[in-house]
Amino acid sequence: MDLKTLVNVSAQSACHHLSEARIWGFKRGFIALMLAALLSGCETLPTAPQPINQATTSKPAGTNAVAIRSVKQGLRLARLSREPVASAYRAKAARLALDANRLTEAERILKTVDVSMLNEQSLVDFMIVEALIALDQDRPTVALASLNRTNQGLTHLSQQDQVDIGLAKAMAYEQTGRALAAAQERVLVSPLLTAEAQTDNHEQLFSSLTALPTNLLKNYAEKAVTNDLRGWLSLAAMTKQFQNKPSQQQKSLSRWKRLWVGHPAAIQLPMELALLDSIVAGQPSKIAILLPQTGPLAKAGNAILSGLLAAHFEQGQESELLIYDSHQWESSLELLAKAQSEGAEFAVGPLDKTRVAELSEARLGIPVLALNRPPQSPRQRSRNGNLFFFSLAPEDEARQIAEHSMRTGLNNILLIAPNNDWGDRTTNAFRNSIAESADLNVVERRFEDGESYLPFVRSVLGVDQSQTRANELKRITGKTFEFTPRRRQDIDMIGLLANNAQARQINPALAFYYADDLPVFATSLVNDDQASKISNLDLNGIRFCDMPWKLAPSSAFAEHLQLLLPGASSSLGGLFALGTDAFNVIPRLKQLRELESLSFYGFTGKLSMEDQTLVRSLMWGSFEQGEVLTVPTIVESI
Incomplete structure (x- = not known):
């Protein structure tokens, strides 16, 4: 509403x-x-x-x-x-x-x-x-x-x-990661509300609970002190457990309703579950996979395909897959027409940006989930609403760092990024996110790949100016005195938009030049799975956002897949996760478009939809003693 x-x-x-x-x-x-x-x-x-x-x-x-x-x-x-x-x-x-x-x-x-x-x-x-x-x-x-x-x-x-x-109180508990305490408050206040307000309250209650892991919800349900709360927790646990299996979720929901007759959620289902019948009925029976299996993008395409196939088999092979090598086709529109003529009711792909741009200019006969965003217009709509976009866009991560700075009151930001296209994209996304916040001040500095980072950081932090002022004072007074240079004092935090190798040089330089007291936030590029603990010591203190696939692969499916497919835990791991989520989210796309408040919890992050585009919200991790630690989002114990 x-x-x-x-x-x-x-x-x-x-x-x-x-x-x-x-x-x-x-x-x-x-x-x-x-x-x-x-x-x-x-x-x-x-x-x-x-x-x-x-x-x-x-x-x-x-x-x-x-x-x-x-x-x-x-x-x-x-x-x-x-x-x-x-x-x-x-x-x-x-x-x-x-x-x-x-x-x-x-x-x-x-x-x-x-x-x-x-x-x-x-x-x-x-x-x-x-x-x-x-x-x-x-x-x-x-x-x-x-x-x-x-x-x-x-x-x-x-x-x-x-x-x-x-x-x-419920809102405050939700902000502090105490979903159970928030749910208890909402359950207590519910009888005092009008029927319409109860519906709104129940939607928020259910939404906050579904952000929790399934095992935690089950444990909470066993220890719940009231039947109403226990019912909500068990419903949320069931919903999360079968999120990727709509048919099984539908059967489990029927069982839950028989067990919880008279529960508020049984009387009026949360909107997410009220649409479940239509989701199951609308699942495509044939899905076309349009990915490069040869050519320059073959490595990435095959990693995504492996994730798609793994999700397909884990779901029970309810749909038939039609797999095409998009590199062998000059036109994505011709390939899509071919797939449609062979019975495809949905398509995943293509991966190449130019091919995605080609589709975005056309009227499509079937829904398509493109695995990239078109150049220059990352939120461009399909002409008939049938084209959805999903990718591991770095813009999502830059936006999350910007939003974190606004939430925490860190208003004076030093943004450090490479002087290239990737740097342009991430800094633009960061600035666009804070455009409406008059309180935030951003100082942006770019570095060239391979340049000496020590003098770059010294200049960025204003240490040179401090030394210059001291030298001038010595010249004027004619006296010598002990002097410790100072960095600029108009910075609250540093946004380090750099890869692992660059950050390993820039971060120690920041500490050397007196910025070791400033929080440093980075994107997932700093988290290199292949880097050793010793080399990551130079990243100590950096907090970064990354996907659950890398920071919390807690599901049995994810762990099994990483054992079964060695590449799933390599630098291509994110693409495996992209393929898995791309397949699992197919039945939910229209639901995500119609319900702006709805989220899908995937291996690449918490997914929501804006203008036909799936936007990721990621987890936070940090480097401590060369090791990656996941920043907890839940502060309640079982």
């Missing part, structure tokens, strides 16, 4: 739509915009402010709520009042400012409130505003600290306050 729809829902339902805010992808101001929609129908405004006892006692006023009609009125009454009434008016004014999407003003007002003077209802206003501002600023621990004041003696919460606090 988009924000426009939220604003138009009935007043009663709008009061409970806090669950519409999704934990990932927050944009600044979204929570406040949402609350404006929520609360506009919740409050009945009096014709005049209710009189409040202008007590001069130092103790908080009673539990009665302060009623004001506007922020301006609240601040005016606060100026005319003594404590504790003045702080009560300010707390209410801050909440109204937040509802009106005036976050900066709400935060400023909040700083003028004496919390010790607040009565119970005003304290609730205060902590909800404080928490939602913190969530908007991606500071979930601050939000939780504020919301947990409800555990310290607040006993007269209205139903609406319980809803707002419970859902805000």
Whole structure:
């Protein structure tokens, strides 16, 4: 449901739509915009402010709520009042400012409130505003600290306050990787919601649970304290377990519904599962594979083909495969027509960019999942919506680094990249991701392949300028003195868009020139499977994004495939994973296009769709003592 729809829902339902805010992808101001929609129908405004006892006692006023009609009125009454009434008016004014999407003003007002003077209802206003501002600023621990004041003696919460606090807690838990705690909050608050708001809440609950691994969901389900929660966990576990086998997922869902009659999810299935029947019915019976098996791209094409075949057999060979060597055909359109004439209902490929561009200019008779993006227009649509794009594009990784810098408040970024096409693509993707953020400042520096990195880094960090100033001071004063050069101080983080060999030289140079206290983030290129532990010592401290295939190949299928096919764990491993995901995602493509909030959890990353393009969200890893460590995304124990 988009924000426009939220604003138009009935007043009663709008009061409970806090669950519409999704934990990932927050944009600044979204929570406040949402609350404006929520609360506009919740409050009945009096014709005049209710009189409040202008007590001069130092103790908080009673539990009665302060009623004001506007922020301006609240601040005016606060100026005319003594404590504790003045702080009560300010707390209410801050909440109204937040509802009106005036976050900066709400935060400023909040700083003028004496919390010790607040009565119970005003304290609730205060902590909800404080928490939602913190969530908007991606500071979930601050939000939780504020919301947990409800555990310290607040006993007269209205139903609406319980809803707002419970859902805000759920969002904060989701931001901190505590999906189980978030689910518990959503289950508890669900009975207080309207039917429409319950649906939204359940969608968010199910979505956050399906981000967890299957084995963890099963363990959580065994230890769940309520039947409702246990049902949600078991449903999520089943969904994840059979994500790549829609037919088996359909049978398992029927069994789950028989076991959980009366469960909220059995009464109304999450949208992802409600579409399952149509997904199974729409699976293609013949799939054409259009990949180069000879020619310059044969190595990559055959690696992808191996991944496709492995997924095909693991799925139970429900479809027939028609395999073509695309290198033997001059035109991809002619090859696609040939495949279609032989009964193909879906096609995977081609791999070459020029061939993908050829398809993107045509009207296609069957759906095609191209394994590259056309040059100059990576998000270009097919003319009839039948062409989808999926690749291991480095732009996705650069975007993820940019989004991480925004979430963590690292606003001053030094971007280091090679002076070539790959560097152009990644730096452009990084800059495009932060284009709407006025707070971020980027200093970009490019290096030539093979140049001496020590003087390059010294110049980039401004150490030369520091030394020059010291020499000039010595010349002017005629005195000698001890001097330690300094690096530039206008940097919060470094985005190192380089490969393993380049990073092994640049990273030590950064530390040598006094930048060892700055966080360094990189793309998956730094994680070379063939590099030794000793050589990776020079990468210590670097955090990088990479696919689950390399950082967490925890499924039995992935482990078996890497044992069966030696190349699957080599430098071509990512292409095996691409082939596997390309086959498994076929039945879900239209579902991903229709449900923007839906994700597919693959070996190449968490996949979502934007403009017919599958976009990857990757895991984080880091180098410690020359070893690659996976950064945990789940902070709860079983």
